[in-house]
Amino acid sequence: MALIVQKFGGTSVGTTERIEAVADKIAGFRDRGEDIVVVVSAMSGETNRLVALAQAINDNPPPREMDVLLSTGEQVTIALLCMALQKRGYPARSFTGSQVRILTDQAHTKARIREIDDARIRSELAAGRVVVVAGFQGVDDNGNITTLGRGGSDTTAVALAAALKAEECQIYTDVKGVYTTDPRVVKDASLLQTITFEEMLELASLGAKVLQIRSVEFAGKYRVPLRVLSSFEEGSGTLITMEEESDMEDPAITGIAFARDEAKITVSGVPDVPGVAYQVIGPVSDAGIEVDVIVQNVSADGTTDITFTVKRGDSRQTREILERVATEIGARKVSVDDKIAKVSIVGVGMRSHAGIASKMFKTLADENINIQVITTSEIKISIVIDEKYMELAVRALHAAFELGDPDYQPQGDADD
Ligand code: ADP
Ligand code: ASP
Numbered sequence: 001m002a003l004i005v006q007k008f009g010g011t012s013v014g015t016t017e018r019i020e021a022v023a024d025k026i027a028g029f030r031d032r033g034e035d036i037v038v039v040v041s042a043m044s045g046e047t048n049r050l051v052a053l054a055q056a057i058n059d060n061p062p063p064r065e066m067d068v069l070l071s072t073g074e075q076v077t078i079a080l081l082c083m084a085l086q087k088r089g090y091p092a093r094s095f096t097g098s099q100v101r102i103l104t105d106q107a108h109t110k111a112r113i114r115e116i117d118d119a120r121i122r123s124e125l126a127a128g129r130v131v132v133v134a135g136f137q138g139v140d141d142n143g144n145i146t147t148l149g150r151g152g153s154d155t156t157a158v159a160l161a162a163a164l165k166a167e168e169c170q171i172y173t174d175v176k177g178v179y180t181t182d183p184r185v186v187k188d189a190s191l192l193q194t195i196t197f198e199e200m201l202e203l204a205s206l207g208a209k210v211l212q213i214r215s216v217e218f219a220g221k222y223r224v225p226l227r228v229l230s231s232f233e234e235g236s237g238t239l240i241t242m243e244e245e246s247d248m249e250d251p252a253i254t255g256i257a258f259a260r261d262e263a264k265i266t267v268s269g270v271p272d273v274p275g276v277a278y279q280v281i282g283p284v285s286d287a288g289i290e291v292d293v294i295v296q297n298v299s300a301d302g303t304t305d306i307t308f309t310v311k312r313g314d315s316r317q318t319r320e321i322l323e324r325v326a327t328e329i330g331a332r333k334v335s336v337d338d339k340i341a342k343v344s345i346v347g348v349g350m351r352s353h354a355g356i357a358s359k360m361f362k363t364l365a366d367e368n369i370n371i372q373v374i375t376t377s378e379i380k381i382s383i384v385i386d387e388k389y390m391e392l393a394v395r396a397l398h399a400a401f402e403l404g405d406p407d408y409q410p411q412g413d414a415d416d
């Protein structure tokens with residue numbers, strides 16, 4: 001019998017009615033003879049509500065307790081879904097991460113899965129039950145509850161699919177699949193039938209929250225067939241494919257991602273001597289802060305500026321570290337700009353098409369949008385701009401690269 005892992009996100013289990021609808025869907029697969037392992041998220045809004053409760057008590061809550069708190073959201077959903085399945089006559093059992101034994105490292109709030117013990121799940125399946133597992137959570141070597149970072153239920157699902165060698169991992173969400181960009185920002189975004197694993201990895205890491213980046217990494221590493229599809233509408237969604245070859249037929253650009261959660265840090269008047277980039281970036285990395293786009297200006301008068309981005313939540317700590325460093329190395333000033341956004345165009349077609357960067361820059365120039373920082377890699381170009389132009393930039397680029405769905409029919413929304 002084929003084994004499928006199905007993950008249902010927050011909106012898909014957002015109310016008891018929706019949980020019942022998910023149970024109906026799973027029942028349909030059981031009737032067709034599939035073995036099903038289900039992973040669910042917390043009901044929509046629940047994880048945010050729990051974060052707010054913690055913040056109300058302590059603006060720097062201890063990570064271990066944060067994980068105990070956040071893991072409760074998914075525990076509610078697994079029980080409710082099993083009740084709905086059993087009511088329909090389908091035997092089902094719920095499991096928390098620690099009951100399955102999803103073993104992680106000890107990095108609370110951003111733990112990584114190390115190992116999954118599949119014995120319990122296999123014996124439940126053999127007994128004819130639907131297995132419902134809480135997403136986003138695991139347990140460390142010492143029995144502490146851990147969580148996998150926001151959006152982590154995707155990773156639970158793909159990791160389970162890898163451990164169980166499932167035929168497919170299906171991520172059910174509130175849109176029909178992976179689009180050329182977030183369909184909430186660009187109404188005529190096109191649904192992609194397939195996307196390469198490499199491109200999906202870039203889009204996820206550059207801000208498209210449709211899949212958590214770790215889940216895409218897992219799918220690549222263990223070659224898990226991964227599909228994103230809608231909980232609410234029929235359709236075959238988007239298949240993430242493992243093909244790495246690109247050819248002239250590929251469109252130049254596959255998709256556009258954006259992120260608003262970064263801050264730009266500039267250290268100016270840095271003496272331009274060997275080792276200075278290390279002196280600036282080193283202490284920031286040593287503090288466990290992830291540094292993204294980095295640029296260093298050409299030196300003018302024996303000094304230079306170093307600019308890079310960090311997650312917005314890390315900007316305060318980064319400033320504190322760099323103010324200390326600036327005094328030590330004799331730099332002039334540290335400035336932090338929180339009001340930035342990163343917009344990236346992604347596509348394997350970039351390898352075989354020339355002129356993509358200049359088209360991107362011209363499109364932004366035509367909209368009068370100033371580019372603050374640029375970085376490129378083989379299949380992506382990212383720019384940092386003023387946050388207030390983010391949506392404008394995304395729409396303009398989507399149109400310029402002709403990514404719109406020709407069959408799109410406006411729904412006549414008031415805000416259209
Ligand atoms: P879930 O709760 O099911 O995990 P998420 O909110 O985490 O759902 O992810 C789905 C959302 O991702 C969509 O509602 C959409 O707004 C957003 N999104 C961003 N970029 C894309 C994209 N390229 N394609 C599809 N959805 C995208
Ligand atoms: N409930 C968690 C979150 O909101 C995990 C998930 O939904 O994937 O981030």
Ligand code: MG
Nearest residue numbers: 009151209210
């Ligand atoms: Mg998600």
